[in-house]
Each structure stands twice: as C-alpha cells, then as structure tokens.
Amino acid sequence: MLDNSSKVNLYEQLKLAIKNDILNGIYKEGDRLPNEKQLCEQYGVSRITVRRAIKELAKEGLIEVKHGKGTFVSKEKLSIKILDLGGYAENLVSKNRSFLSKVLEKKLINADDHLCNIFKMKTRGSSKVLELTRLIIDEGEPLGIDIAYFPLNIYPGIYEKIHDNTSTFNLIQKDYGIVMAKAYKEFSVVTAQSDYSKLLDCTPSEPLFFIKKVIYDPHEIPVHYSLNYILASRVKYVINVDIPYEQGAEKKAITQ
Numbered sequence: 001m002l003d004n005s006s007k008v009n010l011y012e013q014l015k016l017a018i019k020n021d022i023l024n025g026i027y028k029e030g031d032r033l034p035n036e037k038q039l040c041e042q043y044g045v046s047r048i049t050v051r052r053a054i055k056e057l058a059k060e061g062l063i064e065v066k067h068g069k070g071t072f073v074s075k076e077k078l079s080i081k082i083l084d085l086g087g088y089a090e091n092l093v094s095k096n097r098s099f100l101s102k103v104l105e106k107k108l109i110n111a112d113d114h115l116c117n118i119f120k121m122k123t124r125g126s127s128k129v130l131e132l133t134r135l136i137i138d139e140g141e142p143l144g145i146d147i148a149y150f151p152l153n154i155y156p157g158i159y160e161k162i163h164d165n166t167s168t169f170n171l172i173q174k175d176y177g178i179v180m181a182k183a184y185k186e187f188s189v190v191t192a193q194s195d196y197s198k199l200l201d202c203t204p205s206e207p208l209f210f211i212k213k214v215i216y217d218p219h220e221i222p223v224h225y226s227l228n229y230i231l232a233s234r235v236k237y238v239i240n241v242d243i244p245y246e247q248g249a250e251k252k253a254i255t256q
Helices: 010-023 036-043 047-059 113-119 168-175 193-200 247-255
Strands: 063-066 070-073 078-081 099-110 128-138 141-151 182-191 207-216 222-231 235-238
Touching (some): 010 047, 099 141, 113 141, 141 193, 193 222
Parallel strands (some): 078 235
Antiparallel strands (some): 063 070, 128 141, 207 222
C-alpha cells in the first residue's frame, strides 16, 4: 500500500515502487506486469494513478506497453553498427547473441527496371535474380524481415545453396569469392502494416526501421541489394566517427 499522507504524489510513489521491483529483479526483462485492475488492488489506488505511473515509466524506457497484449519490462536494445557491411550478426556491437533466419520465400524473378538500375543491368527482363525473403529471429522472438536480391550472373546456383539459417554474407564471400568494399545505406522509419505485423507479432502501428542497402565490390560493381524491416523497439543503431587530425594540428593540441 502507498502512503496517502505523503507529500509525494501517489502516481510517483507507485512509479518508484514498480521501478524498484524491476531494478531488484522481481520483474525481469520481458516479464509482463500486472494489469491495471491488479495494480489498483495491489496498491489501493485508482486507475488514473496507475495509468499515470505506467505512462511515466514508459517514457523512461523501463517498460513497454503493447496494445492488446499488456505491459512488459523492456528488454535491452541490441546495438548494431551502421557503418559495417555485414548482416545482423556481423554488425552486432555485443557478440553474445545469435540470430536465426527462417526462409519465408525464395523465387527467381526477371529483373525489372528498378533492379536493372540497382545492378547496372542493360536489358530489362533478360536477367534472372533470386529474391529471398527471410524472417530474422532473436532469442526466439521475431526481430525483422530481410528481403535480398542476388543476380544469377554473379551468383550461379545460389538458389540451391540457401536454406534456413544460411549466412548469405559468408556464402557471398566464401563460395563466390566476392569482396565487399563499400555500401550505400538509406534509413527511415515506417509502420508495420498488417502483413508484416503478423510476421513480427506486433501491432500495425508499430514503428520499424527501414534500411535500404546496396553493397559494391572494389570495382564499384553492385553485388548485393537488400531491404530490411526491423522492430525499432528492439534495436538501436550506433555510429562511431573517427575525425582525422592533421599532423600539425595534433602537435599543436598536445603542446597547448
């Protein structure tokens, strides 16, 4: 029970009580909190008080409200490096996790105008491309959807080589000897919509990071094109920027 005679507002007391339970491990990452009615009965407060406390905790990022499912203790977001060329596992800042990939669809298509432009193909429709759609899973939960394109003139026989949990980046480098030299990436935020929300087990309004990526070899030839949709609630992207010093400027800074 909370102290009605205290100068501290009841919602602040409730917020602190829940926060202490989280920090002390009573509620762990991913645990579902009691619902509004249960919290009202447990702490002897109104629904308005409970909603205010939950709202404040959500703002702090300690909990996550999933509409239609409940309120959960937030999981630590995965940190993924933006500037690296690799896929999910290769770009993890922390290497103590592993990803699984489930093939949702793989099909051979004729390159349309867009793909011809991406891969610098001359004739529309005359070149075959593998379109690969996969569900990326982290610790048993959906994390993102990856759609990748592989021209068969660069990757002959790749259709038969790809299965669940196949690392396409290892395949590109080891089986085909492709050297990845640089990448172009575009980042934006979209909503999950109905099809993707079912696959990612989220609401249609859930924000997703949308990353469009083209990778080039040392001769500026595009060798990989992908579209990634990733749950924004599960990851954060990090950038490390090294600022080069001129030798004279560095020397001046040291002597000052």
